[in-house]
Amino acid sequence: MAGECEMRKIEMLGVDSQRFRELAKSRMPTGAGLADNIYARAFRTGRLDARAEGASEANARAWEESFDVGLLELVDRADDLGSEGTTTKLVFAVRDGHRIESVSIPMHGGNRTLCISSQIGCARGCAFCETGRGGLERNLAASEIVGQVLSASLALGVRFRNIVFMGMGEPLDNLAEVAQAIAVLRDRRAFSYSIERMTVCTSGDAAGIRALAALGLKRLNLSVSLNAARDELRSSLMPVNRSTPLASLAAALADYPSRRNFVLVVNYCLLPGLNDSREDARAIAGFCSAVGRSLVNLIPYNPGSEPIAPSPTESEIGRFIGLLEAEGVPVRRRAGKGGAVMAACGQLGGRGQGMDAERPALDQPCI
Numbered sequence: 001m002a003g004e005c006e007m008r009k010i011e012m013l014g015v016d017s018q019r020f021r022e023l024a025k026s027r028m029p030t031g032a033g034l035a036d037n038i039y040a041r042a043f044r045t046g047r048l049d050a051r052a053e054g055a056s057e058a059n060a061r062a063w064e065e066s067f068d069v070g071l072l073e074l075v076d077r078a079d080d081l082g083s084e085g086t087t088t089k090l091v092f093a094v095r096d097g098h099r100i101e102s103v104s105i106p107m108h109g110g111n112r113t114l115c116i117s118s119q120i121g122c123a124r125g126c127a128f129c130e131t132g133r134g135g136l137e138r139n140l141a142a143s144e145i146v147g148q149v150l151s152a153s154l155a156l157g158v159r160f161r162n163i164v165f166m167g168m169g170e171p172l173d174n175l176a177e178v179a180q181a182i183a184v185l186r187d188r189r190a191f192s193y194s195i196e197r198m199t200v201c202t203s204g205d206a207a208g209i210r211a212l213a214a215l216g217l218k219r220l221n222l223s224v225s226l227n228a229a230r231d232e233l234r235s236s237l238m239p240v241n242r243s244t245p246l247a248s249l250a251a252a253l254a255d256y257p258s259r260r261n262f263v264l265v266v267n268y269c270l271l272p273g274l275n276d277s278r279e280d281a282r283a284i285a286g287f288c289s290a291v292g293r294s295l296v297n298l299i300p301y302n303p304g305s306e307p308i309a310p311s312p313t314e315s316e317i318g319r320f321i322g323l324l325e326a327e328g329v330p331v332r333r334r335a336g337k338g339g340a341v342m343a344a345c346g347q348l349g350g351r352g353q354g355m356d357a358e359r360p361a362l363d364q365p366c367i
């Protein structure tokens with residue numbers, strides 16, 4: 001793991017409790033028996049506090065010389081007060097000075113979802129996306145991915161109900177670190193998240209989807225950013241479609257191991273004049289029938305710093321929902337959350353509204 005080999009100190013947020021125990025045994029001359037308690041406390045408080053777990057002064061210093069929690073520094077935040085609650089974009093500094101973003105999204109019943117980033121920048125270059133505009137800077141380490149969850153939880157004083165890999169970056173392009181982060185998030189001494197509470201959202205690289213499936217995380221939710229169901233249009237909006245055209249994408253999604261009642265969420269950002277015709281609705285119906293049980297999550301476009309379309313009007317949204325329903329496609333409309341702070345889909349890591357970096361919000365991933 002990056003947290004283990006790149007730094008002298010091991011970042012606790014990047015390792016699960018079993019690995020932490022093993023590392024403690026190999027690095028601590030005495031007192032390794034405190035490992036479980038020290039680990040659990042770090043995930044509750046964000047601090048490495050061996051003294052509070054009964055370590056002697058000398059032993060506590062030894063812990064601090066070998067380990068570091070890896071909490072991220074919150075450097076900015078912006079709130080968008082919507083009718084369904086407040087969407088909050090959080091900007092964190094990582095150790096090399098880069099900024100990454102997470103978005104806390106209100107859900108029904110007072111719960112919150114945290115949308116987290118998996119890369120700094122993104123190589124996928126989707127036309128509507130602020131993050132992709134600058135290309136890929138680097139992958140995030142598992143500790144930096146998990147760090148968003150702990151730092152956001154502590155900053156906002158909430159336990160997030162759902163975790164969605166839909167922030168900056170394509171999670172399947174950083175699968176090893178994303179998988180390690182999922183392991184830590186699930187660890188009962190860390191966050192104890194059930195895997196059904198996590199969703200990976202992909203732009204749709206078939207090889208990546210098959211690599212994720214091969215991990216055998218059968219209850220992990222997957223969602224896809226479709227945005228166009230005609231190859232020519234989708235290739236112009238999402239370059240990934242040139243290597244994974246729609247038929248290959250649908251086949252990979254249909255093979256994704258799902259639990260009973262699994263519903264694939266198909267994100268569709270509505271771009272007026274580009275992807276909202278009757279023909280588009282028919283093409284979506286064809287795609288959905290090929291992937292199995294699915295639900296279209298219709299996301300009104302939030303123009304960023306370089307808009308490719310206007311925001312859809314209420315009547316344009318209603319009309320397209322009607323077209324989808326006429327085709328028999330299950331559809332829900334996602335309320336536009338976070339647009340005022342550039343925390344809506346496709347808007348993280350870009351420019352605008354008082355923060356230097358921004359991009360998406362979500363219920364699901366990258367747009």
Ligand code: SF4
Nearest residue numbers: 122126129132169366
């Ligand atoms: S939408 Fe997602 S995959 Fe596409 S460029 Fe943006 S972050 Fe990357």
